[in-house]
Structure formats: structure tokens, C-alpha cells
Amino acid sequence: MKETIRNLVKDKKVLILGFGREGQSSFRMVTSVGGYACLDIADANAVTSDLTASHKVITGEGYLDCLNEYDVVFKSPGIVLPKDIKEYNCRITCQADLFLEVYGAQTIGITGTKGKSTTSSLLYHILKECGKDVLFGGNIGLPIFDITDRIHPRTIIVFELSCHQLEYAKFAPSKAILLNLYEDHLDHYGSVEKYWNAKKNIYRNQGYCDFLFCNPDFLPTPGECKACVIKVKTGDLPFSSFEDIDGVTLRGTHNLFNTAFVYDVCRRYDISDEDFMKALSSFKTLAHRLQYLGKLDEVDYYDDSISTTVESAISAIKAIPNAGTILLGGMDRGIDYDPLVEFLQTRNLEHIILMYDSGKVLLEKLQAVATPEFMEHVHYIKELADACTYVKENASKGTAVILSPAAASYGVFKNFEERGDFFKQQIGL
Template identity: 45%
Template sequence: MIEKIEPWIQGKRVLLLGFGREGRSTYNVLRRLGTCSVLDVADQLALEDQPEGIETWISGPDYQSCLNDYDVVFKSPGVVLERPAEEYRCQILSQTEVFFQCFRDQIIGITGTKGKSTITTLLYHLLKHAGYDTILAGNIGIPVFDLMEDIRPETIIVCELSCHQLEYMTVSPHIAVLSNIHEEHLDHYGTMEKYVRAKEHIFLNQRPEDVLICSVQCLPEPGECVSRLITACPAFAEPPLDRYWKEKKTPVRQDAPSLCVEENENATIIRYEGTVYRIPQDRIRLMGQHNYFDIGFAYAVCRILHMSEEDFTKGLIDYEPLPHRLQFLGELNGVKYYDDSISTICETAIQALKTLKDTDTILIGGMDRGIDYRELIEYLSRSPVPHIILMEATGKRIFEEITEDYPEFENMQRLIPAEHLEDAVQIAKEVTRPGHSCVMSPAAASYGIFRNFEERGERFRALVFAEQPENTVF
């Protein structure tokens, strides 16, 4: 199956731009094919153990200056091009681009600022549980080239897509899910408009026979989407969902089929094309309205693929949520602790407080990427949560903004500055009342402090339960 890649590289001078996990995967596949005349690597860092078959290793601050010396450049998602892609003479490709060119009719692509990993893994689990031939691909784990030998004509490919993977894409999946867009990654894109455009590549190259399931929060402009559009709306959300989209004012398509997730008489139901499905909240592990909206996206896709409601329910009940996403860690001295380390934006911290209504303490803060925290500040002012611990650079900025610009902030004594996570956890242990919850939902990135949000979450768990482990209940 990897022979499908040959038309892009046969007889070409090929450069691998970036040599992380995806770059190494590309190297291994291209070496097996042996159809490129030159295979070199450009990476900012030099490696001591350089693989065989590479004639030239380009590193250092000018490592991107050589791109036009090659016919084809396979760019890794984490590499930022120094110039716009159209200014290069070489062809800029990626694993995702070539993989989609080969299999786009079999792909369900999922993106969004938040929730895409939950939707992706849930959908894959539901399909697998119901007996579909399916694989999990994309940003969630294994590089897509490493999966090509497992794909048959009937295989359904469930693919999570990051903004970096989508940024230069010229092909879109047969079924696309765009769950939400919030202010994020401005340190990379510079403007919200550029970030949004990267996300919109999930549908910009769709065909009339394709399907887009899209939140009403981020509808395409009229004329942009030629596929079948399904508008998705969380009826329990407080409009507008995001300040940026309040300004966009894209009209809702009146002729588009709708997917709606709403609360109704102490239940949450999904309405989709004439069907009503009641989420079995007391039998599933996913918590919170934002997760119920994610279930709605998965439900719509499963109905398109003709899955029965019985199979959907069985798979939903059996699904184990991903870690660090409002994950219950355990109970210590009467306090329930939750890890929501995946939270890097205002909306996720707000959703954590909406879900855990007994929250006594919330830990907020991390790397400061310059996003607008007005939405979170205004919500915290109205929230009854008695202890708001603000840590790291972001926490310091939020504290300063509140004290300087929000004199009407309700009960400012609730704000507790902390230097680092270690200090924040110690304070949380001292102030959180038994019978209540403490949640770390940082609304900020972990980079520069931890390797990733996973390490941050594990560190939080270790700090919480370092003392008196015999009192811990799991």
C-alpha cells in the first residue's frame, strides 16, 4: 500500500524538514520505497546518531535556506516555514497531505480548538465496538504513513487533525467535523484570522458529495463550503460562544440539517434529522455539557454510517475517557481532586466550573501566550467558587488585570497568587473544604514549565497524593 506514495517522490530530490516522530516515519517509508534520487534532512538541531542513506544533514539557524534546492519537501507539523509556502519553488508536502490524497474518501477528519481528541477516540471506539473495520490516525498518535499497510478499501479512517497539520492542506476529508474555534496558538499564527483559516482547511477543499458537521459558532462563509452542511448547536451554551465569533456574525444556514444537543427535564438529549436520543448520563464516564456536545458530533457521524442506536449506546457506555480531561484522580481528606490539565483556553476552565458545581478551589495559570482572558475573568467574577489560585505567568497577568481593570470583580479576596504548581497545590490543600472539589483547569499552556500538558497533569497528581496516601480513595 505504501507504493501509493511513489508518484510524489519518484526520481525527485527529497528533503525532510524536521526529524521528530513524523520525520523519522517519513524517512523509514521513503527508504523502503527507494524511488527518490536524493533524501536529505533539514532540522534546527543536529543529531549525533544520523540515519543511513542521508547524504546531507542541514542544521543551525539557517536550516531552511536550502528548501529550493530540492524538488519535494516533506514538512513536519511542528516546523514553521520562514516564508509563505507559495513563495518556494519546491513542492511543500506533508504526511497528512499525501495520506489524504490517497485515502480521502475513507477519512473522517476531526478538528477544533478543544474536544477533538475526545470526539476522535470516542468515534473510533464506537465504530470498533460495533464491528466496523476502522483505524485511528492523525494528531492522536501514530504517524499516518505507518498505518498505510493496514488500510483496506472498506476501512474507515478516523483522523484527528491539528491546526498545524491543516495549515497547508489542499485536500479535505469526505466527512469533516469542526467542533469549535477559540482563541489559541496566537504565538504561532500572530492573528486569530490566520489561525481560523488553518482550521477551515478541513472543509475548504471538500466536494459536493462530502459532509461537514460544523458548530454554528464557526460556520463557513456563504459560498465557501460545497459539501452537505450539518449545523451543530449546543442549546445549553450561553451565546456568544466566543468573542471573535460574536464579531464574525456568519448567518445560520436555514436549509442545513441540524444537530442540537440540549438539556431537557434533567436529561441531555441529541436531536438529529428527526431522531431524538437521550444520553445515558448515569451510565457513562464522560462528564459535562461540553462532552455531551462531543457525543452529539459522534452520534451524527454514526448515524451517517448507519450505526444502530443500540450499538451506539453500548459503545458509549463502554468508552473510557482520555486522561487529563476533567479526570477524577481520587479523594484525599474528604476533598475530591480533578485533573483538567488539557485546559489551555478560557472556555475549558469555565466548562470545568460548570460541570463540577461543588468546586471549592480552582488552579489557573501557566505559560502566557497572550490570549484574551476577559471571558474567564468575567465568569470568575460571577462564579461562587471561593478559592481561585492564580499561578505562573498567566496567573500573575490575570491577577494584575483583575486588580487594575476590574474594580467590580466580586469578592476579590478569593484570588490567591501562587508562584508555581507546587505552591498552588500546597495552598489548595490548606484552603479546600472537605466535601468539596479541587480542580486544576489552567486555561493556559504548559510549555516552558512542563514538556506537555500530560506531564503537568501527572505532576499535579503526584503533588496532591504525596502525603498520607493511605487516606486516598480511588
């Protein structure tokens, strides 16, 4: 990896674009290899002053105006370029693409609108439990450059990839997992087609000897993928339900499907059904992903704060047999809530709590189509804190309360983790 970076930056003017966790990781990597003409930083926010002595730091509203002053730009995920990438004279790259250029043959890449963190964490857990030399990094939190010193020729890398990491990808993992494609991130991409195109880069650059493990509902169009396409289905699993295995904390048909992806990949590494199920039984559900928080006054509470799509909220309700209360709403990004409006009317929920801006959208849509009897169960409560107070006072014993917002947390909370932690704190668990 360092040799590739060294050749890329030699005698070049280099810019680190975005100085969050990944930007700082890229800065450390480029600094360690040296050989550049200059190494500068650009970020919308202020950057620690100790860097300004030896590195130019560009901040503020115009921080994106300087890109063509550099030869190489290391772009952090999520930064929206004001122009098409082809209009820049500099080479704009990122950790994900450079990593896949070097280690793609050893990498299992996972993407999808929902389920990628659970799937990639489960895959890593099972490979590790079964004695494989495996590392894990990417979108879930650890910048992928930070694991390169531990990679050996036989190391398997599990790499969770977001749409932002794949947006301008030119390289691909030898084994790619595409879980699903739903409407999301419209605030960044403007259209669902552009968002999906970013995700599809996980397989567009694969070769004929590679594998794509794909949801049958989202198969590549003819000629779009050179890799061997494996259609994943829950019938592939050596069991029919999580209840068949003691100790499993995963719930829901959507997680059963995610597990089928993991199983199909693990079979390529000669992991037996017995070892697979044993490792599965010791996997613990990730925080904020339909996580069981506990019981209070004989009411079950679940934190699914990761939910930012209609499909994830629907899956959460389906997954919990005693679901009685659902908390929905957050930032309004213009996604289509009609499928959720239709689904809610088919369920016998005791309380439907709608919050924030997207909660208002849901309320108006429900008021337009639902019966007066149904609307008696619908409550608009603007703030999550007040919604928590309401459910603690009104949820019936024996039922479950689920926070699955079907909306982003931004504008109120820093991220979905903060929102989930706040929910747990307000409930008192």
C-alpha cells in the first residue's frame, strides 16, 4: 500500500479533502511515505492549529474552490463536489479505491442500502471464530488505511463500503456482496438513479474470475457485470429460523436473508455448516440495529436508530412479534413514504408516534387516506424526548416499543448513534 501511495504522491502537490476520521488517516499515511511537494488540508470546519505550522490549511465556505491547485486530492466520503469529477484537472481519489487497487483480490466488499454493517460484522465474526486470518474495516468506523500494516498474503479483508466510498470507484473487490437497493441519500445524490449507480460500482469493475453475491431482486442488467453472479436466498441456509439455534440474538426475516449472504460466502472458505452455526450463536447484535434494550414495566424496548429508509422500518415492525408502538420521523429528505403509509394501515399497532419534519409528512399522508378509527392510534409528538415520555406512560404491558425512524437523524442529532443513545437514556434502560 505504501509503495502505491509513494508512487502516487511523489513530487506532487497533495490535498487532504475533509479532515474527519478518514481524512486524518489519509494524512498519516501520506506523511509516513513522504516524497510529496506539499501536503495541505481543506475542510469546511476548523482544523487543529498544530498542523498549520508546516501544512497549509484551507477552511470555511470556499474550501472546495482550491482543488485544481493540486495534483492529487484524497477525498473523504460524503463530501459533495460542486462540479462533475471529470471537470477537475487534478486526480481525485479516496482510501477505498486505492485500497481495492492493491488488495482487491483478498477483499470481500459489502454494500447495500440497509443491512451492510450487520452483514459485514457477522461475516467477520464467523470467519474469525472459524480460525481464518481476517481483518475488518471501512464504513463501520475503522478507516481502511489503518489496517494495512497487518495484512499478509493470505489475509481475508472484510470491507464495508458505503455509496460515498464507491461513488467514483475504478477498482472492485474479488468477492462483492450487494444486499439491496432502496431509496436513500437523495439529499446527496438528487435522484435514486445516481445513488444506485454509486452502489453498483461494487461490481462494475469486477473481472471474469470474481464473484458477485447478489439479491435476486437487484441483479445487474445484461453486460453490466463480468463476475460470476450468485443469487442468494434464505433457502441456502442449513436452518430455517434463528429459533433453531440457541443463543442467536438476530431477529427478523431481513437478518435471515443477510445471514444467507454470509453463509454463501463462508462456503467458499470451506467452513462447515456445524462451525457456521456455532459461530452464529455467539454473534451479538450491533448497537442501534434492532437492538433489544431490555424490559421496563413489562414493556420491551428496541433501538433501531440505524433505520433511515421505509424498508428498514417495515422490516423492524415485521421482525418483532409483539410490536405495539413504533416511533417514526426525523430529517425530511424527500423520500417516498407511500409504501410505509400503506403498510402501517395493515398492522394492528397500538401507537404510531410521528416526530420531526418527516413525521409531519407521514401525518399528512395518513390523514389523507386512513380511517378515523385508525388515526386514533396516530400521534404527532415533535421531539423524541416527549415521545419517550408518552410511550412510557401509554404502552401496554406485553407489547414492544420500537424506535425505527425511517429518516436521517441530522438536524437534531449528530448521527444515528447519538439518537439511539438518547432514546435509551430517555427510556431509562
